[in-house]
Amino acid sequence: MDVSSLVWSTVAVALTLAVGALSLTLGDYRIPLPLVLDTLSGQGTLILNDIVLNGRLPRVLVGIGVGTAFGVSGAIFQRLARNPLVSPDLIGVNAGAALAAVLMITVLGSGWIPGGALLGSLLAATAVYLLAYRDGVSGYRLVLVGIGVTAIIGSVTAYLLTLADIYTAKSASQWLAGSLAGRSWSHAVLIGVALVILLPAAVAGARQLRLLELGDDLARTLAGRVELSRGLLILVGVALAALATAAAGPIAFVALVAPQLARRLVAERVAGLLMAGALGALLVVASDLVARQILAPTQLPVGIVTAFLGAPYLLILMARANRIGSGG
């Protein structure tokens, strides 16, 4: 990792921590930073413990975790497809996870949402891949087929919302918008465990793929291994997006924007993967702060803020790709 990568990633992590600390102080009750720090070190009152340790801290941690997961997942897909638009948002992965989760919330009324989300996103990703396959898979066909499959999944999800009673429908819609409200330690543990397992796998996979792709002659004899490590990386990317969706809902555009920003700051690819994770975390935590404060005391779901930031960015990205002629 060169010096500028190191500097940028330090800046990203420091900013994330700063915004996270700010989030701990703000809310219905403002708590000065020294008191927050006291509470974190175990010297808080009962009320402070409850607000900070059980309310705000898990929310911030879940935000950091899912932001990292979406960022790394997006970076994996964009790297494999060599197309900035191939992100779990647009190729149906998040939609599949969301459908499975809404099915469990509204109809089954129970079930282990992470498991269902994982299964749903794997099914959706497989369907999109197979439908887009035609003598190989082109990035744009993948995205367009993803739009079609997402439309079907979305209409079924909307149908499920009409079946539930209004309070269940409300919590499901809030979840569908991508929300960190009311996230507890169980969510934080879920996404934390997922990252501990999947992040090293992503880094190892990316490093191996880079080595395999370095030499043409070598790669030809190792073609099978290239395909294998590609397949494993796709699995890791799908799992990251699915578990992040299970923890916080399909927070829009983080997986699309974070890797693009990371690429501009860090050239090297394996480091870029981690940088995308760091920027994803920053994006989600900062957006959640905005979502909590902008209409306070009413809280918006974080996904609405990220959509506001991400969709214009996507349009700019497309406009730029179109201008240089690499668009479809």
Added chain:
Amino acid sequence: MRWRAAGLLLCVAVLAVSVLLSLSVGNQYFGAHDVYLALADFSGSDNDRVIRYLRMPRTGAGLLAGAALGLAGALMQGVTRNPLADPGILGVNAGAALAVVGAIGVLGVSSLTGYVWFAMGGALVATVVVYLVGAIGRGGATPVKLALAGAAISALLGSVTSAITLLDLSTLNEFRFWVVGSLTLATGSVIGQAVPFIAVGIVLALVLGRSLNQLALGDELARSLGTRVMVVRVAAGLAVVVLAGTATAIAGPIGFLGLAVPHVARTLVGADYRWILPWSMVLAPAVLLLADVVGRLVARPDELQVGIITAVIGAPVFIALVRRRRLAAL
């Protein structure tokens, strides 16, 4: 010429059958005689009421929204020479949906004549933005660029819409039934209010057939044949906005109907828009009404909203078009 006109008559017959089915099939079945009595000799019995106050508005909504979406899709495909064009895919319905939800949820507008203007305004803004973004750069507005711009704009508009609905429980309660795309939401008087808007859109669309044929030859050739290309584009854009906006206002954002039906019509009658437009106008409501009847039957005693049926039927058409080796321009 003659067989196309005969085919159009056949389509009208299919439409008539689907209207009859829509009036008679559901949780309660009515024979043709019951339907006739309810229409001709309304006695106020339970049967007459169900037909008159539930089935008729529902069928009327299907006729209007179907004709509007079929025409809007055909117009969009013709003007942009784009096989993937559809008011749902290109974000027009999402723009109308956001404007309607904003008008109902934030401004408290409640009558259709009030919010239909918002729907058309939202459709207009979304159309213009998607077209401008898609048209940047080399090759102008290619199918892929337009579809991607539409997906991005739809995602953005959709999240604003859900933000508004999440702020208020009663807005969410109405919206969750409307957003699926359903023919059961509009009452008879609402449908009456929508008729003039749809009529204007239909006239405008049908007049444009000849000009669309010339546009299909390319802008240069069309110009040399005396077509005012810009005028045609703007007129077609206005017709799309009026048609898709009003359809969304009465039935919610129904996707893929405007995509699939013009393709079917084109396969049957060839590339002549003077025929594609009227065929789409007659076939689309027939398909929509039949889809609605299917929706009443598959999940009894509940119903599947028609928007789900059209998505499940129409999205595979979209995917099949995408899979074609070359996304040939129309």
